[in-house]
Amino acid sequence: MSPPLSHIFVLMLENRSFDHMLGFSGIVGTDAVTGRRRPINGLTGSEANQYQGQTYKVNHPADAVMAADPGHEFTDTVEQLCGPTATYPPGGNYPAINNSGFVNDYASHTRTGAGAIMKCFAPDQLPVLTMLASTYAVCDSWFASIPGPTFPNRFFACGASSGGLDHSPSTAEILTWETFAGFQLPHGSIFDAMGAKFGSGWRIYAGDNFPMATALKNVHHANVINYSSFANDVANANYTWHYTWIEPNYGDVAGGTYRGGNSQHPLDGVTAGEALIKSTYEAIRKSPHWATSLLIVTWDEHGGFYDHVIPPRAVPPGDTQPGSKYNRYGFTFGQYGVRVPAVIVSPLIPPNTVDGRLYDHASIPATVEAAFGLKPLTARDAAANTLLPLLSLTQPRDTPKRLPTPVALEARRIRRIVPRLTETVDKGNLPGVLLAAARLDQSISPPAESRAILARVQSIQTREDARQYMDEVNRKAEAEKSKERARLRLLRRKPRKRTTKKKSSR
Template structure:
């Protein structure tokens, strides 16, 4: 019940499909709508993709890490969902989806010009974790509600999907931000959205003010939410302080939590808690445990709601075809080179945003949710602002969140449960138990800067410009525009990090 909720928390991790983490979970429970016995839409073990005449079937268990980062840019996802060689026509309808191209795209996208060696074991993109490998996630999914129709907001990468969680829009961004798009960003005040963000809406709420929202992350310079207008680097609070903060006076209505993305400066992603494929899942399991136990053992527990989800699928196989979506309506698709006005936002692929992306895991936690609830209703990341709007009486930001389901009907109990676990199991410790593959390494310094690194460069540039005298700005902008390789980006980000006195996200890769 919305009137019973005083604090909403969201933890968003990285790059995992539903099948990759929960496809073999075997969870059964009660249907959230009908009240009848049901099971999650998981794997039978017969699902497969074919490539070069070879069938690659889903299997369990999975290795801790992958040696490379699977493709998950816009064009990659078109192939993964629609088949090898499929493409999207700017401004047009999304091609027919059959989820047949994950292996083929993995083969292509991991032997490109970014210094990656061809992957010999193509089956790794089809391997999924056994429940025993993810005891924390599986425990929460059984103790509370698991949503098996929560889709990423668009068939593309991290940055635009995370924007949807904050604005029910990506301002037209349909790929990882490019150098050209970076130049369009307002470097001093952050990425603006036509209708604002949920943070701005909460700040404008009567009696909201400074208590509307709070942000936790590992390091300000690598916290993606800090790229938004209305959010400052100084707003990023250390995750290490979360449990202690929740024991005291905690007036913030909404708390968004970002993981440690690992060594993004070197492009290895190691040493983090985001569950990036090159970093593994155990760190993320530890983070989920930390966040849950901090809330569960706080005075806020009985009136709190926690949503745990993942920004996008990271290239991993999922067998469920995502459905059509409602376009946010705040930008237009760019269909020709002359479409350059602000009404087109950051759009480069001409995507209309009328298609959801690949399914991701989502678990909804509250003592007002009956144990072992399974929800088959459709959600996407705009369900986060939709839920906040329902709880706190806010207007929708776009047509997407206006049409989105919120999760409040899951909170069907009139009194909080007394049987929720105060602590969760310890994370499972395992390595690359299937392939014995070596741990991933950072790409060579002379490799072209990957799309996934550009956004983090922009975050550093924003901080650099905001904290430097105006006379230095032309040189900073020229420096950023000249960055071409992984080594260039790493050196610049480390220099900004040193100027800011920020702690490193991980040991510097050689």
């Protein structure tokens, strides 16, 4: 029997499909169920889409940076999975899937080069991910929880539900629904469940001040630590948080370029994200908790990139009905989204494992629940496979202390399509990130300013407005951190009172 887990770490990156990242990796390993050697369910090179009479086959290498952000909203994904003429009937069954519409949909987002959506990385472009996947366990049947965008999929990773959310919400929707309270999942999140059992059983590390998990109710910025402290913190033998959620730096979200981040967003490239994976792994590997830790590295959704595997039907969470207040398209949640990469890391996993069991992001809370004795949050995680069977070794095995250095990929000279700063704020992730910014602003401001903060956020109309506001909140947050650091330095310098022992008289 394997030793019990003490810590589970999750690093979730952005917007990449399995085939796009690992389809040409050539990994061959031992099947987790049968024990036989087999290749991952990757690409042969013959997989293709048709567009305007032309055939676009999968190929490699992939471009370092995409010319335009591929579509990955609910309606984009319907087209990608089911073809250009497909529509989803509200409250009904998902249309028949044949994975034929990826090029057609990307053509609606870019001026030229629609076939770029079929390009996949060669293994030498992703040395960190490739080594991690071939050294531990790679899951080749892990799907996004819904066929749609970032926020609902990240919510599934945090609570086995999106509370009915099937789209990227607008700023007006968020402020009307929740103001500053945060997005309420009907049965709460895994953070709520861990907190109820352990008191302080979880922690979040983030690469910037606006992690998306802080859009959830009861996830406060007081629980968030900058990622720069992660390696030092986890090296402490008294690192007491059983569950650690790690979010990347998303870069320029307000401007829509995502530059300067390490989330692996298609407009920002993969190299910085490779470095984030490497630093996270190496920090845990060097820590005193390595022997009883589990690290999950995955991506929130496919980001519009091609994958050849047809997603199967899914178990609905059962906590909402079509037409509820977050449910724009009447989605029933009976269908998984596109397959995404997932690598599972532990010294208790046999080397070079390939796991073909069915997973989605609800397997994250399901695994935490199984490890720490918690009840399922919804019907989705109750039905989900957990990752614990992968930890089949009775003793930790010898494992690499370091991963390769990421490769700096050279971007082609292309005319990139990025949003204008005059465009509406209500696109993609930005409204949800604005909610995170507003919640942070409220938490570091006097209570009397709450009404003014709400009015300020409600007045934001354009990306430039959002950028100005987020910059202001960043400055306020950094000033608060400086004050806190100064306070701690003062406490450390404060001399202790000496106590003198009274001489006893004889």
